[in-house]
Amino acid sequence: MSSKLKTETAKGVLDASKSGGVHGGAYFSLKHRLFRAVWNVVWLVFASWTPPPLHPWRRFLLRLFGAKIGKRTRIYGSARIWYPPNLEMGDYSVLGWKVNCYSQGKIVLEDYANVAQYVHLVTGSHDIDDPSFQLYTKPIRICRHAWIASDAFVGPGVTVHEGAVLGGRAVAFRDLDAWTVYVGNPARVVRPRKRFDL
Template structure:
């Protein structure tokens, strides 16, 4: 873990580092990263071996994966700038705030827009959209959009 933290803060997040090198670094530390994945500058990954990214995904600037449990991202997914995908949490009912980690799944074709937050235990459905600034507390069904705190169905692609 210490080696990963040093690598992340001194190499991985650098602006000039090409995306292909970021994917190689993540794979070296145990992440599963598909082909055609673009990882922009400033991305943070808490535990790389708990991260799985499918093919042809776009991970925007300053995205943060807080992945105490596995975060699984399908193919053709866009996670926009400054979004946080978090699989770690605490049980607020516990006096010692025991861990309450739950995995997160983002299915194929989903889009997590600018500055959105996805919380532990959530599944984002296939081709679903999380609008900018939203906080996802409950799973979204396939072909839906979270906007203004409300879930709306959207038409599947033709």
């Protein structure tokens, strides 16, 4: 495994050559897994079924479990947040219906960032050249006024710069330029977006 990947897996991820991840062993510590188990039960029982207007209640639960949540954020009950301490949401940002926020690594939504329904934000992957299939993580950042449209996929290490748009079902494995519209798999530029601020 490369030294770059070792650096990226140093925080919270077990060494798969020792834990036996490829043979069914754990990629995260027992403490980490127990925390997630409690979190999943709490979200299932107290949040997953709640009607859309109860955003303050869901913000409270996420903050209770270590997420950094700004004012007036909208997080829907059907969204799945894998590990709340790795989630940071700025003011007026949105996690839509059935978003898969796979926060094995840090995911940041800046102010006014909008992640639409069924989107996948995935910070973890595996070193395919390592016989231990080592898990590694890279952060995702969705900047101000960026919009990730329905059913799109944002991969590990991607920054979606200010005002960028990733169209429906598009796939981004590279950074998206500011105030630019992308579509397709892999995501490609289709046009600039008019700049604005609030």
